[in-house]
Amino acid sequence: MSALDAIDARELPRSSPAPGLLGLAERGLLPDALIRHGIRRQCAARLATERAGGVAAAEARQQALLAELRASALAIHTAAANEQHYELPPQFFQLCLGKRLKYSCAYYPTGAESLDEAEEAMLALYGERAQLADGQDILELGCGWGSLTLWMAERYPNARICAVSNSTPQRLYIEEQARARGLANVRVLTCDVNRLALPAGAFDRCVSIEMFEHLRNYEMLLARIAGWLRPEGRLFAHVFAHRTHLYPFETRGEDNWMGRHFFTGGLMPAADTFLWFSRDLAVETRWLLPGTHYARTAEHWLARQDAAAGAVRAILAQAYGPDSAALWAQRWRMFFMACAETFGYARGQEWLVAHYRFARAG
Numbered sequence: 001m002s003a004l005d006a007i008d009a010r011e012l013p014r015s016s017p018a019p020g021l022l023g024l025a026e027r028g029l030l031p032d033a034l035i036r037h038g039i040r041r042q043c044a045a046r047l048a049t050e051r052a053g054g055v056a057a058a059e060a061r062q063q064a065l066l067a068e069l070r071a072s073a074l075a076i077h078t079a080a081a082n083e084q085h086y087e088l089p090p091q092f093f094q095l096c097l098g099k100r101l102k103y104s105c106a107y108y109p110t111g112a113e114s115l116d117e118a119e120e121a122m123l124a125l126y127g128e129r130a131q132l133a134d135g136q137d138i139l140e141l142g143c144g145w146g147s148l149t150l151w152m153a154e155r156y157p158n159a160r161i162c163a164v165s166n167s168t169p170q171r172l173y174i175e176e177q178a179r180a181r182g183l184a185n186v187r188v189l190t191c192d193v194n195r196l197a198l199p200a201g202a203f204d205r206c207v208s209i210e211m212f213e214h215l216r217n218y219e220m221l222l223a224r225i226a227g228w229l230r231p232e233g234r235l236f237a238h239v240f241a242h243r244t245h246l247y248p249f250e251t252r253g254e255d256n257w258m259g260r261h262f263f264t265g266g267l268m269p270a271a272d273t274f275l276w277f278s279r280d281l282a283v284e285t286r287w288l289l290p291g292t293h294y295a296r297t298a299e300h301w302l303a304r305q306d307a308a309a310g311a312v313r314a315i316l317a318q319a320y321g322p323d324s325a326a327l328w329a330q331r332w333r334m335f336f337m338a339c340a341e342t343f344g345y346a347r348g349q350e351w352l353v354a355h356y357r358f359a360r361a362g
């Protein structure tokens with residue numbers, strides 16, 4: 001077991017505010033401007049930590065972490081991550097996200113798009129970059145509430161789409177939507193990707209949007225996906241990433257609020273992280289998008305949460321218990337602010353979004 005695997009998410013305090021200034025923020029007693037200032041300071045501190053000792057030291061740390069990932073399980077703390085986001089009632093996400101319920105970065109080519117338009121624009125970009133076409137067999141890993149799966153099912157009526165996530169509410173939501181829209185070409189599996197078994201050579205495309213950040217052993221992942229793809233098949237992945245630094249969201253230690261409450265077992269990949277795991281699938285091409293796209297997305301999510309504050313509180317009361325609803329509403333606000341500030345940091349040139357298309361190696 002690696003040091004990363006040893007983090008015990010069960011120890012995490014979930015229903016009472018943190019001590020100190022963070023607790024004041026969690027109780028809603030600090031203005032947003034101050035919270036955002038604190039988040040930007042955390043970003044600066046993170047960069048200083050990652051850069052400490054200069055490039056040689058930073059690279060040695062990165063190589064050690066890559067070796068740990070290679071020795072790790074495919075994904076860790078999957079139950080905690082699932083509970084933190086994905087088992088919440090879909091109504092919460094219907095209130096905060098856009099029409100497509102895309103729980104990942106949207107695309108703002110002019111910067112003036114609405115959230116709904118930006119969701120559509122990113123989905124269309126995936127269609128081009130993943131070279132999706134009608135008639136394909138498409139596997140989506142980490143399908144969320146079906147933003148891409150339902151879009152593909154509508155756009156490519158003769159494609160057969162198999163969507164996978166570890167969340168039962170997500171599957172029920174997609175199945176209901178597919179029925180309501182008359183889409184018979186979608187199948188949804190509820191399965192932890194650690195245990196996912198699929199027939200060999202069954203898919204033309206595998207697509208995955210902001211799920212790799214929940215995973216660890218990319219060598220194992222890419223080997224399994226390579227096995228599920230046909231010889232000419234392609235994998236398309238969208239992740240958020242830091243330009244150069246790879247680091248885990250720890251649940252202990254200083255900078256751990258995100259790891260503790262929202263992203264246990266999660267990872268901030270570096271833009272080049274997957275290039276180190278190219279034994280079975282190799283990157284054919286990569287695109288980088290400035291983090292400002294994610295900053296806009298998260299600002300839209302926050303604005304929608306705030307506009308529906310009463311309804312959000314009622315849903316969170318069901319999910320976390322009536323005594324914790326206010327605390328969790330504020331934590332979700334802080335989470336959206338953290339995304340907005342982190343990806344907006346340095347005009348989106350530090351933390352960003354990366355797209356990759358992989359083909360069989362060799």
Ligand SMILES: C[S@@+](CC[C@H](N)C(=O)[O-])C[C@H]1O[C@@H](n2cnc3c(N)ncnc32)[C@H](O)[C@@H]1O
Pocket residue numbers: 075078081086101102103104141142143144145146147148164165166167170191192193194208209210211214
């Ligand atoms: C950030 S969401 C992205 C959802 C969707 N791709 C979108 O863009 O709207 C990550 C997705 O990965 C799924 N996921 C995370 N860890 C998983 C695991 N170990 N096994 C299966 N699915 C997982 C979550 O349930 C969720 O559907």
